[in-house]
Amino acid sequence: MTDIFSAEKRSEVMSRIRGADTRPEKAVRSWLHHHWLRFRLHRPDLPGRPDIVLPRHRTVIFVHGCFWHRHEGCRLAYLPKSNVETWQRKFSSNRARDVGIASECARLGWRVLVVWECAIRDGTFAADLKESLFREKAEEGSR
Numbered sequence: 001m002t003d004i005f006s007a008e009k010r011s012e013v014m015s016r017i018r019g020a021d022t023r024p025e026k027a028v029r030s031w032l033h034h035h036w037l038r039f040r041l042h043r044p045d046l047p048g049r050p051d052i053v054l055p056r057h058r059t060v061i062f063v064h065g066c067f068w069h070r071h072e073g074c075r076l077a078y079l080p081k082s083n084v085e086t087w088q089r090k091f092s093s094n095r096a097r098d099v100g101i102a103s104e105c106a107r108l109g110w111r112v113l114v115v116w117e118c119a120i121r122d123g124t125f126a127a128d129l130k131e132s133l134f135r136e137k138a139e140e141g142s143r
């Protein structure tokens with residue numbers, strides 16, 4: 001088989017594939033750093049091993065890919081044209097899993113935030129996170 005990539009190109013492509021689902025999470029992490037928020041990653045003792053945990057805010061953040069986690073109304077959450085039934089089965093089990101995890105976390109007293117991949121791509125996640133994480137504080141301060 002002919003290798004269509006040079007070695008250098010290949011390793012670049014491979015690293016892009018490997019990093020595919022960690023990159024969006026990195027954007028969120030650097031935003032949190034920038035705002036001096038302390039967090040932990042993938043705490044295994046919490047339901048669904050949340051991507052990011054903010055203990056002081058008692059908040060867990062899941063960084064969700066729009067396609068796999070079916071972001072409603074999102075252009076990235078398209079339905080593949082073939083094997084439609086298989087995909088739909090897979091999607092609905094992903095969804096049920098997400099709902100279960102979120103309600104488990106909530107039951108344990110954690111606030112659950114979801115950051116969608118598309119919001120990371122267009123940068124709007126920052127305003128949303130700010131709103132969710134700092135609103136409470138602002139309300140306390142105004143009392």
Ligand SMILES: [Zn+2]
Nearest residue numbers: 066071074118
């Ligand atoms: Zn989306």
